[in-house]
Amino acid sequence: MSMDTKRLDNILKKMTEVVEKSQEEILLISEQAEKEYAALEEELVQTKLLVNQYIAKSNELEKKVRASRRQLSEVSKRFDIHSEETIRRVYEKTHQLQTEYAVVQREEKALRQKRDDLERRLIQLSKTIERANNLGRKVSIISSFLQDDFHEVNELVKSAQEKQQIGLKIIEAQEKERKRISREIHDGPAQSLANILIRSEIVDLAFRDGDTEQALTEMKSIRESIRQALREVRRIIYDLRPMALDDLGLFPTIKKHISSISEYNNIDIDLALHGDERRLDPHYEVAVFRIIQEGLQNAIKHAKASRIIVRLEIRDNLIALNIEDDGIGFDPENINKKDSYGLIGMKERVDLLDGELTIKSEPNRGTKIVVKLPYKIPVESERNV
Numbered sequence: 220m221s222m223d224t225k226r227l228d229n230i231l232k233k234m235t236e237v238v239e240k241s242q243e244e245i246l247l248i249s250e251q252a253e254k255e256y257a258a259l260e261e262e263l264v265q266t267k268l269l270v271n272q273y274i275a276k277s278n279e280l281e282k283k284v285r286a287s288r289r290q291l292s293e294v295s296k297r298f299d300i301h302s303e304e305t306i307r308r309v310y311e312k313t314h315q316l317q318t319e320y321a322v323v324q325r326e327e328k329a330l331r332q333k334r335d336d337l338e339r340r341l342i343q344l345s346k347t348i349e350r351a352n353n354l355g356r357k358v359s360i361i362s363s364f365l366q367d368d369f370h371e372v373n374e375l376v377k378s379a380q381e382k383q384q385i386g387l388k389i390i391e392a393q394e395k396e397r398k399r400i401s402r403e404i405h406d407g408p409a410q411s412l413a414n415i416l417i418r419s420e421i422v423d424l425a426f427r428d429g430d431t432e433q434a435l436t437e438m439k440s441i442r443e444s445i446r447q448a449l450r451e452v453r454r455i456i457y458d459l460r461p462m463a464l465d466d467l468g469l470f471p472t473i474k475k476h477i478s479s480i481s482e483y484n485n486i487d488i489d490l491a492l493h494g495d496e497r498r499l500d501p502h503y504e505v506a507v508f509r510i511i512q513e514g515l516q517n518a519i520k521h522a523k524a525s526r527i528i529v530r531l532e533i534r535d536n537l538i539a540l541n542i543e544d545d546g547i548g549f550d551p552e553n554i555n556k557k558d559s560y561g562l563i564g565m566k567e568r569v570d571l572l573d574g575e576l577t578i579k580s581e582p583n584r585g586t587k588i589v590v591k592l593p594y595k596i597p598v599e600s601e602r603n604v
């Protein structure tokens with residue numbers, strides 16, 4: 220993992236921690252509020268019961284007070300028949316009832332107030348609970364955003380960095396390819412030309428000396444050198460870009476290539492071409508040819524294979540290609556060679572065309588390269604690659 224993704228990971232971890240802590244706190248608040256709500260609700264039920272009891276009590280007392288007052292007014296009107304003692308008793312009873320009534324009324328009022336207070340607090344609390352729950356939901360959205368979407372961002376950064384690495388590898392591969400071509404020209408045609416130059420001087424000398432025989436022999440050798448230089452130049456040009464691909468198309472070029480390298484390396488190569496032999500978009504023709512070329516080169520260079528099978532099928536909207544050898548195999552997950560660009564280039568070509576590349580290989584069990592390219596261009600397009 221590189222510095223950037225590490226830093227991003229750290230930030231992400233801290234943010235996730237803070238959010239998780241907030242989530243816990245919100246949960247605590249909402250739990251406490253719910254507990255308090257339940258307690259208050261219970262208190263409200265009890266208070267309402269008491270209010271009802273006090274209302275009944277107060278109604279009863281009111282009736283009693285009224286009756287007692289009536290009685291008092293009657294006895295006080297008729298003090299001729301009632302003794303002072305009776306009047307005083309009725310008076311005291313009325314007074315006591317009135318006092319009791321006043322107390323009960325006060326208490327009833329207090330209880331009603333308490334009931335109203337409780338109801339108000341319950342409304343406030345239920346709002347608090349709702350707010351805490353809302354907040355909890357929002358925080359959990361943030362948390363899942365951090366866990367999923369942000370991880371995706373992290374993945375994107377990682378894959379961008381990997382792409383950058385692949386880009387650098389491609390530049391290195393191009394550099395390696397240029398080096399190879401310059402070495403080939405230097406060792407091949409350039410040597411031959413230098414050789415021809417020396418020989419032509421010999422011819423020159425031989426003519427001056429009148430030795431026609433030697434001059435003719437040298438001329439013959441010069442012709443051979445020129446032929447060889449030509450062959451090498453042609454091969455280098457072919458390696459750069461097989462012109463047959465543009466002139467003849469994919470199937471004939473593959474057939475030609477396979478027969479020439481099978482002969483040159485003295486190895487059996489089975490070729491099976493299926494499907495429509497129409498011309499494909501040049502990007503696809505070049506990609507398929509280069510993948511076959513690299514796959515065969517690897518099978519010959521590394522696999523010690525005795526047999527190679529190439530299968531290509533062109534369907535309406537799919538190109539399927541397999542290259543299989545029976546050689547020593549390798550671990551495709553573990554290629555750390557500094558100077559290896561072939562498989563990377565293969566993968567890059569396939570990726571550019573939105574295809575799939577699978578390498579199945581195990582030590583001593585051969586190698587199979589499977590390529591699937593969705594073919595997206597239905598009609599012949601401009602050939603400009």
Ligand SMILES: Nc1ncnc2c1ncn2[C@@H]1O[C@H](COP(=O)(O)OP(=O)(O)OP(=O)(O)O)[C@@H](O)[C@H]1O
Pocket residue numbers: 517518520521522544546547548549554556558559560561562563586
């Ligand atoms: N068919 C195969 N059989 C056995 N080993 C293979 C095969 N193809 C690839 N390898 C192993 O995988 C390595 C990487 O292959 P790759 O084509 O990327 O690089 P290379 O052939 O070493 O160099 P380059 O292709 O750049 O000239 C090879 O060096 C070889 O060890």
Ligand SMILES: [Mg+2]
Pocket residue numbers: 513516517560561562
């Ligand atoms: Mg290779």
